[in-house]
């Protein structure tokens with residue numbers, strides 16, 4: 001895979017063979033970066049791979065003393081001062097190529113969607129998922145790409161939402177408990193516990209950190225109405241960026257307070273409605289008209305911020321973005337809470353019952369689960385992951 005190596009100043013440059021995937025390009029690896037990635041047993045614990053030194057233990061004037069291509073095409077570097085030796089396999093170097101193209105290629109695909117996804121909704125079957133790691137991984141992959149997924153065929157017994165949440169990740173206990181019952185009750189502490197329709201929203205933006213994933217599991221749904229609404233917040237944010245770039249920019253920069261108060265809780269968090277990463281990609285949307293509190297910002301920001309908020313709400317409410325479906329008993333919708341905004345139509349509790357149970361899990365748990373499954377499947381096939 002490696003055609004040649006070259007050391008210039010404090011960089012190692014690798015020219016790849018013309019074979020895919022590196023396509024004959026070259027990759028630059030700075031010396032300090034390579035040294036810090038040494039996997040030898042002096043640098044990393046042989047059992048768990050954790051680093052055994054501090055960055056301050058490395059010489060500040062570190063330099064590549066010599067770099068050679070071994071017979072098996074691994075790169076062997078002798079460091080100066082000190083003479084420490086590190087070896088990097090071609091596969092590892094290719095996997096960690098720092099070029100813009102390679103870095104883009106490592107991003108997992110995010111598929112924006114609108115109402116039109118209706119016919120190809122990401123769906124998993126619970127009984128298959130618990131018996132076949134490939135089925136569970138396929139669900140987690142489609143969940144990651146779309147920011148939501150519907151699990152069918154789960155038990156219709158109370159508490160199942162915890163079983164699903166703790167299978168895919170780790171349920172986060174909140175002031176609502178480990179799970180919360182969504183049904184119409186007397187003296188509701190939350191509008192969710194009434195029969196009114198709920199506009200699309202992220203749950204609990206008043207928490208820090210805000211729950212990463214929400215599960216809603218259906219136990220009963222004979223009441224007329226109460227259909228589930230889902231909107232891709234990332235898609236809406238991109239529409240806003242195209243139609244009103246200044247509004248988009250303001251919503252990524254000016255945070256607003258969210259708040260929830262009940263007898264035993266007073267929760268408050270401050271965050272922007274849209275979050276972007278260092279490359280400007282949308283990575284989070286938090287939107288909740290019920291718990292948006294007040295805008296604690298310079299007075300001059302207020303009018304433009306409200307105009308931007310209104311415009312974003314208008315985009316989020318467009319029918320062409322809104323996926324509508326009905327949860328049946330045994331269905332569990334799993335939503336990336338900072339992307340797939342959810343709501344429901346009003347229902348009539350006098351004509352039937354409607355009972356959902358909800359729970360929150362963190363995103364990292366689901367991502368970890370997907371990596372573990374991928375590793376297990378690869379190991380079962382006898383392929384190194």
Ligand code: OGA
Pocket residue numbers: 182192198203226227228342343344356358
């Ligand atoms: C909620 C909620 C939706 C529903 O409880 O957070 O949004 O379908 N419920 O009842």
Ligand code: ZN
Pocket residue numbers: 038039040041042043044084085086
């Ligand atoms: Zn080492």
Ligand code: ZN
Pocket residue numbers: 192201202203342
């Ligand atoms: Zn909700």
